[in-house]
Amino acid sequence: MTKPKVVIVGGGFGGIFTALDVAGSADVTLVSEADHFLFTPMLYEYLSGEVEAWHIAPRYDELLEDNVRVVQSYATSIDLAEQTVSVPSYEKVLNYDVLILAVGGITNYVGVEGAQQFSMPFRKLGHADDLRRRMIETLDRIPPDMPPQDVRREVTFAVVGAGASGCELSTKIADLLTDSFQRRALHGEPRVLVIEMGDRVVPGMGDQIREFVEDALRESRVEVHTKTRVVKVSSDGITFEHEGNQETLKTAGVVWTGGVKMNPLIEQLDVEKNNRGLLIVKPTLQLSQYVNVFALGDIALYPDATPTLAGTAQLAFQQASLCGRNVKAYLEGKELHTKHFEELGEAISLGTERAAVLTGGKAFGGALARQARFALYTSRLPTWHHRLRVGASWFFEGTQMKPI
Numbered sequence: 001m002t003k004p005k006v007v008i009v010g011g012g013f014g015g016i017f018t019a020l021d022v023a024g025s026a027d028v029t030l031v032s033e034a035d036h037f038l039f040t041p042m043l044y045e046y047l048s049g050e051v052e053a054w055h056i057a058p059r060y061d062e063l064l065e066d067n068v069r070v071v072q073s074y075a076t077s078i079d080l081a082e083q084t085v086s087v088p089s090y091e092k093v094l095n096y097d098v099l100i101l102a103v104g105g106i107t108n109y110v111g112v113e114g115a116q117q118f119s120m121p122f123r124k125l126g127h128a129d130d131l132r133r134r135m136i137e138t139l140d141r142i143p144p145d146m147p148p149q150d151v152r153r154e155v156t157f158a159v160v161g162a163g164a165s166g167c168e169l170s171t172k173i174a175d176l177l178t179d180s181f182q183r184r185a186l187h188g189e190p191r192v193l194v195i196e197m198g199d200r201v202v203p204g205m206g207d208q209i210r211e212f213v214e215d216a217l218r219e220s221r222v223e224v225h226t227k228t229r230v231v232k233v234s235s236d237g238i239t240f241e242h243e244g245n246q247e248t249l250k251t252a253g254v255v256w257t258g259g260v261k262m263n264p265l266i267e268q269l270d271v272e273k274n275n276r277g278l279l280i281v282k283p284t285l286q287l288s289q290y291v292n293v294f295a296l297g298d299i300a301l302y303p304d305a306t307p308t309l310a311g312t313a314q315l316a317f318q319q320a321s322l323c324g325r326n327v328k329a330y331l332e333g334k335e336l337h338t339k340h341f342e343e344l345g346e347a348i349s350l351g352t353e354r355a356a357v358l359t360g361g362k363a364f365g366g367a368l369a370r371q372a373r374f375a376l377y378t379s380r381l382p383t384w385h386h387r388l389r390v391g392a393s394w395f396f397e398g399t400q401m402k403p404i
């Protein structure tokens with residue numbers, strides 16, 4: 001008897017954890033543009049060298065067994081009526097009986113002049129590699145006798161967006177640069193800015209965590225510019241506006257963490273969406289017009305989740321277990337399940353020495369929180385085998401940053 005065909009598009013949090021769940025129960029194909037999963041919450045630690053690529057970006061062939069076929073390619077279109085997915089590197093279209101959409105979002109430059117061309121995104125391993133290289137090249141150009149004010153101008157990095165991502169990234173960049181100033185005996189200090197349109201940092205997080213974030217930004221000497229709008233990014237500078245006044249700064253790098261927008265693959269689909277283009281899914285994660293299509297993670301609007309969970313790995317991770325369970329039930333003709341998703345707590349890395357964690361309504365920070373975050377994230381990595389290898393590596397070999 002031929003097994004039903006399940007095609008999963010996207011191998012991030014939603015896709016890989018669903019694939020691990022449904023593997024073996026159908027003829028499963030995972031389509032992903034990369035050859036690895038990425039544990040995005042630790043991309044900052046990869047930038048600083050506290051973790052290595054294999055820890056947070058295991059290859060699919062290490063995680064999945066032979067019962068999941070991986071097609072490494074970018075899916076370009078989906079025909080929901082014909083039940084096919086087009087992937088350019090593949091000679092035929094992929095037919096499916098059940099489709100799981102988990103393609104996540106993409107960087108949103110919100111139409112700011114020069115932003116897409118000149119600023120650096122921060123969503124993938126390659127982006128972190130590019131940023132680290134840019135920091136090293138910048139430092140390599142500074143002669144040891146350069147006066148402090150010139151050094152500061154030459155070593156200016158701006159991070160756009162002071163959400164969790166922007167704060168984690170700016171403190172990490174600042175700590176890395178400060179450390180390298182000492183090692184290289186450069187005069188003065190680097191300049192790192194975080195620029196935010198809203199009136200506060202980490203607007204999506206509670207006040208308890210915000211206090212730790214603000215302290216860390218101060219300790220890492222990150223300049224915080226709230227109520228400030230970026231109007232232009234160029235090859236060597238950034239222009240922003242605060243209370244009607246515009247200022248242009250020379251920059252060695254601008255990193256864009258200012259938002260996420262809908263994946264173009266999903267934009268093409270003529271199905272029910274909200275005003276932000278998110279797929280409106282039923283509490284079973286199915287599309288209402290196509291019950292053999294499931295969607296989860298950053299592209300889906302789920303009706304029964306705590307609102308602060310929207311657009312988080314936590315939500316995609318939790319949804320994946322419901323998705324896996326429901327796909328199996330669907331294939332067996334059984335009743336599908338629904339679930340309410342709650343916030344599991346918050347954890348944020350703050351520079352290379354500390355973090356902040358909110359759990360059970362209590363927040364704590366510092367080096368202990370950093371350790372707790374590592375422990376927590378070990379438990380969230382895919383597969384027992386990978387968790388054990390990574391946990392052992394972090395325990396025995398340590399998690400110190402690699403200087404630039």
Ligand SMILES: Cc1cc2nc3c(=O)[nH]c(=O)nc-3n(C[C@H](O)[C@H](O)[C@H](O)COP(=O)(O)OP(=O)(O)OC[C@H]3O[C@@H](n4cnc5c(N)ncnc54)[C@H](O)[C@@H]3O)c2cc1C
Pocket residue numbers: 009010011012013014015031032033034040041042043044073074075076102103104105122123124165263265296297298299311312313314315316347
């Ligand atoms: C730097 C960073 C840090 C983050 N930190 C946190 C955090 O600390 N806590 C938290 O809860 N959330 C965090 N997030 C958010 C979290 O990563 C996302 O909410 C989560 O990954 C969403 O899961 P997903 O499965 O929807 O998409 P993703 O995990 O983004 O996976 C989508 C996958 O689909 C692939 N893909 C996209 N389009 C196609 C296509 N057409 N064909 C084939 N493959 C495709 C992508 O390459 C990617 O591998 C962070 C995000 C980033 C970028």
